[in-house]
Amino acid sequence: MGAMENKGLNIFNSSAVLARAETATDAAHQRVEAIVAHEYFHNWSGNRVTCRDWFQLSLKEGFTVFRDAQFSSDMNSATVKRIEDVAYLRTHQFAEDAGPMAHSVRPESFIEISNFYTLTVYEKGAEVVRMIQTLLGAEGFRKGSDLYFERHDGQAVTVDDFVKAMEDANGVDLAQFKRWYSQSGTPRLVVSEQYDAQAQSYSLTFRQSCPPTPGQPNKEPFVIPVALGLLDANGAEIALRLQGEDAASGTTRVLAVNEAEQTFTFADVPERPLPSLLRGFSAPVKLEFPYSRDQLMFLMQHDGDGFNRWEAGQQLSVQVLQELIGQYQRGEPLAMDERLTEALRSLLQNETLDAAMVAEMLSLPSEAYLTEISEVADVDAIHAAREFARRELGNRLFEPLYQRYMTNREVSRQTAYEASAEHFARRALQNIALAYLMFSERSDILSLCLDQFDNADNMTERLSALASLINSPFEEKRAKALETFAEHFKDNPLVMDQWFSVQAASPLPGGLERVQALMLHPAFTLKNPNKVRALIGAFANQNLVNFHRADGSGYRFLADQVITLNALNPQIASRLLAPLTRWRKYDSARQALMKGELERILASGELSSDVYEVVSKSLA
Template sequence: MRTEQPKMIYLKDYQVPDYLIDETHLTFELFEDHTLVHAQLVMRRNPAAGAGLPPLVLDGQLLELLSVQLDDRVLSGNDYQIDASHLTLHPASERFSVDTSVKIHPETNTALEGLYKSGTMFCTQCEAEGFRKITYYLDRPDVMSKFTTTVIAEQHRYPVLLSNGNPVGNGPQDDGRHWATWEDPFMKPAYLFALVAGDLWCVEDSFATMSGRNVALRIYVEPENIDKCQHAMNSLKKSMRWDEEVYGREYDLDIFMIVAVNDFNMGAMENKGLNIFNSSAVLARAETATDAAHQRVEAIVAHEYFHNWSGNRVTCRDWFQLSLKEGFTVFRDAGFSADMNSRTVKRIQDVAYLRTHQFAEDAGPMAHAVRPDSFIEISNFYTLTVYEKGSEVVGMIHTLLGAEGFRKGSDLYFQRHDGQAVTCDDFVKAMEDANGVDFTQFKRWYSQAGTPRLAVSESYDASAKTYSLTFRQSCPQTPDKQEKLPFVIPVEIGLLDARGAEIALQLAGEAAAGATSRVLSVTEAEQTFIFVGIAAKPLPSLLRGFSAPVKLGFPYDRDQLMFLMQHDSDGFNRWDAGQQLSVQVLQELIGQHQQGQALVLDPRLVTALRSVLGNEQLDQAMVAEMLSLPGEAYLTEISEVADVEAIHTAREFVRRQLAEQLFDGLWQRYQANRAVSKTTAYVAENEHFARRALQNIALSYLMLSGRPEVLAATLEQFETADNMTERLTALAVLVNSPFEAEKALALASFAEHFKDNPLVMDQWFSVQAGSPLPGGLQRVKALMEHPAFTIRNPNKVRALIGAFAGQNLINFHAADGSGYRFLADLVIQLNALNPQIASRQLAPLTRWRKYDGARQALMKAELERIRGSGELSADVYEVVSKSLA
């Protein structure tokens, strides 16, 4: 931990490394109370760094140096300099080797960076800068090396010894220990290093690549989880085939391995050939994982596999370029998930998440560009901006170039930079060169923070039969910049006539009318597009498919939104029109509550949703999405000053009104789908996901009626469901109901049945932590005493603390500030245990400017208390200091 102010690192200060590492030879001796790491680095002067032999400065933290050797010379303390972060040597020639031996303590490593123990298993997490906690090294992504790794451990405790690449040897030793050696033939930076040692079972399969090579596939888990791997294996094989078909990318090693780890700060890690996963991102079975968990596993398996090319074979020059691999790979995994499930529903879910969470990040103190200019702690920049907004930036390139042009660009990118560490500029340049375009202005998406706003106005000239759309773009100030230059904003549009039919689009100056949907490229602060041959004033369908991550403003009235809900051919915009209608109605109700008036629901919302509910031709997943009201977090994000109580009261009022007025339709849909569920075996496929989604949202509305037949149906579903999706929904519905006796019995029954399954117990925690009923903080504090909870496990922290502070807004934002004090106490405690998790839990407090003056003062006071609490990690210091700036 650090007490001095940590140092800011700037992109403008980047310099190539003075030295390169051609070969890395590692030997790990694993013991219960320590580990010995022996490293031999075959090094040379970097010819791109200039002449001379400057000092060699190796990164290292929390290492006990036992010996160091430069070529054949064993060095004494006078021959090198060492401090808490670096080992400095003085090479005498341009080519040399460095041998070090260090002692480390993975058994006490609660930060879960570097080499640590998860239960009885040794494992690693080296991204972004964890390798320096393993041995002295040039721990930066632009230093790439070939790794050979030998692992030695007690054979009885650790029969499985894994590392990157292909296995090249193994055998026993005389002392009850054994060894295994792995060789990775591909150059990689240290952040992609991985090691696992444990008593693990394995599910095996194989994959035949498009060139006819046979790749062994293995998923390693602890024995009790061996029956939860098949979905991940199926997902892996689908991913491998999809990447060949869509991107032409073939896997390159003889073996691909996944290991499930219970204690892990992230979702998963793409280490070359040996992916280490949070167990929540790989284990899935109908009885223990929801549909959403199955879809998440499929997406994360795909994401990490796709990194083999977009991240491993071509990696980042420096950590400012993080979105080079993450934004591109999120775009790739989103495309995969869209092809495996419903493209429209996937887009809806991604945009809803982006608008609620990433837009809030853009509007807060931690706002940064997709490629930030500076950071204190890189772990704080594994953000929604880098990942999700970065994906949207790649998606806009795809929209502008088209599928064929984008594929040409990605092919050139992989061909040109295979085996290199490169930049976002290199990615864009490949797209430009492959298609003969200029993306100079477009690159502002990488360098300017904030969510652009796009105000649209219309004008119709009946005599000339022309229709004009004028776009005005702006971007709010962010902590890094006040002045923002115009972006390139691709806006996909359509025009609907009075019958709802699509109009062929012809811009002034064009020879003939074309398609009914097209992309307009908005590049100026104000820009007008004129359509000709328009017989009557149309209704525009704007930003189809959410073609750019902007806040769109157009003066739709409620009748127009209802019309788009019924007629727009773009599924995303049909949903979005419903969301806009709901927002308008909810904001009206919020105003009524604030003025002390009786709440009156606009009947048009009921009419619109009744039409959706009765449309049996519509995909059931779409019906479920359209029935879902905008969440309290999104209503908070779009408020100038968020009134927590008014938002909660208005939204709950609408839910109850819909439950009463749509009861018959909801009940019919619920019963029909539940009947199918009871007679159909669980299948993790789109059609089945859709049926259960509609069934479960219907149940969540129906319970608000309080009718005895709904309670009976909920109990029946809870007690007899053969899958976690239906069981957990029934539990959540009961937890949020007034039926106290039934609720208590269900919670006790669930906990008893799943007490030995940590991931299911995480869901049990989250259901209770997220309940908006009074007494939320007291429930969370009581649950922290439950034997299934430990603050040392990131999944538990996210399930209980994260769910309460991030989702249960009415209880977290209690007027007395008790929720804020609770979170600050937890952050202070976590700061000493796991700084990464501590800093990520801070997000709700960083958005204090969104709230009324009293809450602002309370939230700022807790941030100040954290800042003054003593030894802050760089992770927490950066977030707190920027929040208070």
């Protein structure tokens, strides 16, 4: 685990408390900051007021994840923090919601409580708390929190007690809202629009549904807070007045969608607007609205909500990538829509934007996310399409990428390292630019990459350069860099974990064989959970094209490790199982292979309750 908040004696995994520039990346620094904050905040939300029983686990964990996220937002870029949290939620927690281990934020039953330290309890639990804040407003939420701590200091309580404090402090009824705690699955919110030019009114109709999940075939409507704005043809925000209201109140409104189908009509809208929906990702739902690519480009340039500018870019990227996936599946030559190139070019050329935001917007949706949103995931097509798009963007945007890289790298040379938001942002943009530039396979760019690897004064730049080398065709340089890195850091276990991970995640052919060879390295042991996550976990969760090889060898490898780890560390074994539990997401041949490995694990002997629960539910 990352840490434990025992009262008076917090216990930390070394990776979650030790960080310095030479050995820890910027992401590791931010993780340490967040985890130390999380455990400290538990002094109140978890210790002073604690859980009556294990079913209330999200009472402390969801609430405290929300608190540490707010803290990290204040310490760094709030928009980028929100982007990172939502990207992680949609890629991983949404997949959990759609799989055999789907459970509500407050689970109804369990065999092994260790299996319920999950993304649903933590991350989705935090989103539920965030929605309460969105509905009540920051001031109302603070009043509710103060009453909760005052009323229950020294007690062991329930989720109901937390919600009751929010209700009593604000004079509201959250009975229907509590379905977020009892109903599992990710709601789907389909939105349609209608504009009446004569009446100057604009209507949005919301239709919500939630798919069946284990033990819950039917779902009642949730309360879904939808923060939104309307943009005119120039990108200006329109003042919002709902029909029946006396006056407009701001340009962002929160609508509480609490029926299966519900329409809201805005008055005094002089032209057909473009809606900016679910601002700040105001609810953990799958939103559907028929944006065109031109509309998404417009939102990328004009939306006043930073999260939604990024979201528009992600939606545009998804549309372009799905088109490429279709071309690949039909055997057609791959041709990428120029609009994505031009949208990203305008970002690179706009030096007034937050560098961290630009870096996030340059990052294409991950293969894991593209898998999550697919009905049937074609791993090979997804990988081919995304790699083609990255190569095309690297070549088409070579000049602006080169300029941004050189400018930021020069500042890095002249400036002492700081673990600060401004420095994090600069390095993030510098490193993603380098990754794109390396697709050119030019010798001068290789020289820049080697120079950064050899002369960086921090792990963020060194490891990023190493990753670019590892995924390049420069085999001799790649091997030398790996050897140099390992020799230099052989006595630092945490840095060697990064060395394992960067190789395990490389999508170049032969990924499984590289991982098997690395398991024989003297720095690796199955008895250390950090090593297992760094090598085996990184391979199975991040290297999809190699893990999902058509011959099933990746599945056999993972099952072998789970069987071995079942006796050594049941908690790690059960967590490693996650990729196999999602077998229904793939084609029939891969489904059969993945199911076969789950059945082999089940028949392998005496299983721990941790592993048995996950395997048995996955096969049910």
